[in-house]
Amino acid sequence: KAGVTQTPRYLIKTRGQQVTLSCSPISGHRSVSWYQQTPGQGLQFLFEYFSETQRNKGNFPGRFSGRQFSNSRSEMNVSTLELGDSALYLCASSPVRASGRSVLYEQYFGPGTRLTVT
Amino acid sequence: GESVGLHLPTLSVQEGDNSIINCAYSNSASDYFIWYKQESGKGPQFIIDIRSNMDKRQGQRVTVLLNKTVKHLSLQIAATQPGDSAVYFCAENMGSGGSNYKLTFGKGTLLTVNP
Numbered sequence: 490k491a492g493v494t495q496t497p498r499y500l501i502k503t504r505g506q507q508v509t510l511s512c513s514p515i516s517g518h519r520s521v522s523w524y525q526q527t528p529g530q531g532l533q534f535l536f537e538y539f540s541e542t543q544r545n546k547g548n549f550p551g552r553f554s555g556r557q558f559s560n561s562r563s564e565m566n567v568s569t570l571e572l573g574d575s576a577l578y579l580c581a582s583s584p585v586r587a588s589g590r591s592v593l594y595e596q597y598f599g600p601g602t603r604l605t606v607t
Numbered sequence: 608g609e610s611v612g613l614h615l616p617t618l619s620v621q622e623g624d625n626s627i628i629n630c631a632y633s634n635s636a637s638d639y640f641i642w643y644k645q646e647s648g649k650g651p652q653f654i655i656d657i658r659s660n661m662d663k664r665q666g667q668r669v670t671v672l673l674n675k676t677v678k679h680l681s682l683q684i685a686a687t688q689p690g691d692s693a694v695y696f697c698a699e700n701m702g703s704g705g706s707n708y709k710l711t712f713g714k715g716t717l718l719t720v721n722p
Contacts, residue, residue: 493650522710531696531712531713531714531715532651532696532698532712532715533712534709534710534711534712537708545708545709547709579650579651581650581651591708593639593641593656593700593708593710594641594653594656595653596653597650597653598649598650598651598652599650600648600649600650601650
């Protein structure tokens with residue numbers, strides 16, 4: 490099975506711009522989560538999508554948004570970029586039980602997109 | 608490769624020794640915990656998990672211990688190998704249960720294995 494893929498791998502943007510990152514989950518995985526990783530704050534949960542709906546959300550401002558398509562692929566958008574948004578953005582996918590519960594021990598991460606805001 | 612963090616706690620061990628990585632978690636109501644390994648340039652990789660109704664779980668060469676009294680989690684790696692060199696994170700699930708979850712990660716520990 491192919492792993493989680495993220496595009497692009499590297500991105501440079503300037504303050505005030507917006508950016509869209511893409512994630513393709515493992516085939517059959519219906520839950521997609523996004524995380525931000527920085528040296529100062531470590532790894533932080535952004536949000537999770539399931540069935541094209543945002544189901545869980547971390548503590549990030551509304552500038553961070555996402556969506557999921559019917560094929561489970563997901564995009565994350567950051568508007569009005571700030572210098573502090575420079576980070577590694579990780580996407581992870583997991584299967585979901587019939588109960589709707591994500592199988593977190595089968596959550597697989599992609600290699601990430603390195604975003605630099607100048 | 609990618610730098611996953613500056614100012615991380617570090618642990619340096621000799622090949623063949625046992626390693627113990629510690630983690631303090633924040634929410635006494637957390638019901639599920641995971642240890643991840645992150646190698647340079649890669650995303651985190653699941654190692655082992657444990658539910659709050661357990662205090663110990665063993666995997667292949669790894670053991671996780673959970674002490675809910677002091678909100679402490681540890682990962683023990685037996686016979687540490689150079690390939691174990693990575694940053695290790697603990698994560699706690701602070702969701703309300705069911706389909707709700709919210710993983711909160713520790714800052715990570717950099718493990719270096721000397722041959």
